Structures are given as C-alpha cells and as structure tokens.
Amino acid sequence: MCLSPTCKSGQLHTDESTHMMTCHSCSFRTCALHKHPWHEGKTCVEFDSSESQIERLEEAEETAKLLAKEQSKVCPSCSQGVFKLHGCDSILRLGRCGKGWCYICLARYDNIIRLGPEAHAPTCTNHPRYVPPSRTATEKATSVFRTLVYGGEVSEVTLAVREARNRTREAERRAHASAAAEKRIAETEGLARETGLDSDG
Structure with a gap:
C-alpha cells in the first residue's frame, strides 16, 4: 500500500534491483525494505x-x-x-x-x-x-x-551502529568522570596544602 497520506493505492513491488517503490497512482516513493517513506539521498x-x-x-x-x-x-x-x-x-x-x-x-x-x-x-x-x-x-x-x-x-x-555508538559514549563518559575525579583530587590536595601552610604560618 502507498504510504502517502493522501493515496490509498496499492501495488506489488517486483523490481529486485532497488528497494525504492514508486506509486503508480500518485508517484509517492516508499522504501519497500523499511516500509517507510523513501530515504532520499541515502542507501538502505x-x-x-x-x-x-x-x-x-x-x-x-x-x-x-x-x-x-x-x-x-x-x-x-x-x-x-x-x-x-x-x-x-x-x-x-x-x-x-x-x-x-x-x-x-x-x-x-x-x-x-x-x-x-x-x-x-x-x-x-x-x-x-x-x-x-x-x-x-x-x-x-x-x-x-x-x-x-x-x-x-x-x-x-x-x-x-547503536552498539558502537553506545560503546563510544560510555568510553567518553568514563574519561570525563576520570578527569573530573582527578581534578577533584588535585583541588583537595591543593586545598590541604594551602590549609597546612596557613596553619604553619
């Protein structure tokens, strides 16, 4: 069935060379593989x-x-x-x-x-x-x-692709968390040194 909201036509997709199906009635293009409007400019x-x-x-x-x-x-x-x-x-x-x-x-x-x-x-x-x-x-x-x-x-x-993206995001999150932890440790150590100097003085 054509996926155009204004067309109720239906047809069989028999062209095995492409997943793009063009409606004979309204010329709306559909991806027969994804059952989705045609993804213009992208392969499946x-x-x-x-x-x-x-x-x-x-x-x-x-x-x-x-x-x-x-x-x-x-x-x-x-x-x-x-x-x-x-x-x-x-x-x-x-x-x-x-x-x-x-x-x-x-x-x-x-x-x-x-x-x-x-x-x-x-x-x-x-x-x-x-x-x-x-x-x-x-x-x-x-x-x-x-x-x-x-x-x-x-x-x-x-x-x-999603799994690869999620792995990348997780690696970035861990790197960010590690950097934030190191920064906090450095700040704490710096504060401790300053406090130690103040108490000595």
Missing part, C-alpha cells in the same frame, strides 16, 4: 546507520518495555496489539482476524477447546501445572512488542 544501509533510525529503535524499545510491563498482548494470528482492562483471559473474535486466543499465553482458542487446559503454555496460569515464566519469556514478549512498534524486524546494521 546508510539509512539504517543514521541517528534517526537508532532513536526510532530506542523509542520502540521503550514503548515495547512499557507495553510488556502493562501486560499488553499481540494477537498471535494478525499481530494486532490488544490491551485488556478487565474480564476473563479468553479473547474471542477480537481484532482484524476474529480469532480467539488466551490473553495470558496466546494459545489459540480452537486448540483450547480441542485439547482442554493442557493447550495453554505451562507458564500460563490456566495450565493445570503452572510454572512461573522466566526472564527469557519476558524478554521474548518485549522483543515481540519491539518488532510490532518498530514496524518490522530491526536491521542488524542499526543494532551494530
């Missing part, structure tokens, strides 16, 4: 390496953490985000797909009907032999939300 790798992409990723991660903390869920069939305010854990005919599922473990409702409570994940409180979820399960849920909020999988280039 340059776009992935840009500070704006790193900031977008970090915003998506923060949103994902919040959604995971607030117990939001993503429909296992259509990936629509769902937030339950009250009621039981059975999500029936909600979202674009109309499928039913368990709000806690995302087990499909048709499997629950067919197999009974054993269809729930062991980490679901509806499973007969409930086992509390591990930290890994929580991280996985956050990862699912990150992908949903970000709008797709995060580029390895973006992750690598």
